Amino acid sequence: MEWSAMRFRLPARGRFRSLAIGILILLGSGPACFAAARPDLPDEAPNRVEILSGASPAPRWASVGDEGAVEARLEVGPDGRDLRLTGDLTEGVADRVASLLAAHPEIARIHLTSDGGLVGEALALGAVVAAHGLATYVPDVCASACTLAYVRGRGRYLAAGGRLGFHGPFEVGFFDATRSVDAAPERTAYLNAGLTPDFVARALAVRPEAIWTPEPDVLRAAGVVTALVGTHHFPDRASSPARAGQEDLQARVP
Numbered sequence: 001m002e003w004s005a006m007r008f009r010l011p012a013r014g015r016f017r018s019l020a021i022g023i024l025i026l027l028g029s030g031p032a033c034f035a036a037a038r039p040d041l042p043d044e045a046p047n048r049v050e051i052l053s054g055a056s057p058a059p060r061w062a063s064v065g066d067e068g069a070v071e072a073r074l075e076v077g078p079d080g081r082d083l084r085l086t087g088d089l090t091e092g093v094a095d096r097v098a099s100l101l102a103a104h105p106e107i108a109r110i111h112l113t114s115d116g117g118l119v120g121e122a123l124a125l126g127a128v129v130a131a132h133g134l135a136t137y138v139p140d141v142c143a144s145a146c147t148l149a150y151v152r153g154r155g156r157y158l159a160a161g162g163r164l165g166f167h168g169p170f171e172v173g174f175f176d177a178t179r180s181v182d183a184a185p186e187r188t189a190y191l192n193a194g195l196t197p198d199f200v201a202r203a204l205a206v207r208p209e210a211i212w213t214p215e216p217d218v219l220r221a222a223g224v225v226t227a228l229v230g231t232h233h234f235p236d237r238a239s240s241p242a243r244a245g246q247e248d249l250q251a252r253v254p
Contacts, residue, residue, distance in 0.1 A: 089117025094124035116144030126152035151193035165211040166203035
């Protein structure tokens with residue numbers, strides 16, 4: 001499996017991590033590579049990112065956060081009909097959601113606020129969503145791997161002002177050498193969820209150092225979103241994430 005991680009505004013520690021991973025390659029510790037986003041990227045890719053890439057057995061990752069992974073927080077709404085997931089799709093999150101659904105079979109919707117995570121976990125979470133017939137709802141931002149879980153919803157709701165972000169996988173090697181990575185898992189997942197082939201092709205053609213956030217009418221026409229709703233549409237909403245954290249995430253996904 002492969003890593004394909006996106007991080008806006010590469011922090012200083014990330015640059016040292018790049019060097020360390022490069023040294024591991026030279027020492028023969030296994031295939032892995034890291035490359036920081038370059039400030040000379042063209043204007044058509046306005047969202048600067050870092051790209052973390054490697055090969056088996058490392059898992060494929062897709063995210064647009066600018067810090068380390070934040071384990072997802074799960075919260076059941078006051079009337080037990082809504083589940084809120086806030087944070088990265090890290091290892092085990094699909095199992096956590098499955099266990100919570102087993103304990104709360106009345107849950108009908110999952111709210112997703114995430115800038116991505118492990119692609120394998122996103123696909124597994126999507127399978128859990130589909131198996132339980134849940135609707136998916138994005139009150140603010142769902143990007144990268146998060147969209148793979150979102151599209152498995154029985155109904156797919158997007159709040160006014162909410163954003164869905166897409167990009168294609170890419171592998172970056174030593175000294176910033178890049179090569180395309182097969183997007184078959186993502187392509188299959190999107191097409192099986194009923195998204196139009198043209199939309200899927202465009203979404204996966206977006207380079208990892210950019211993020212595509214289509215307008216609501218485009219999302220509706222492509223079969224990504226089934227309904228646009230007001231922020232207070234669902235009466236049993238789980239509480240919102242911390243305002244500062246929510247605003248930071250929205251600022252990073254235009």
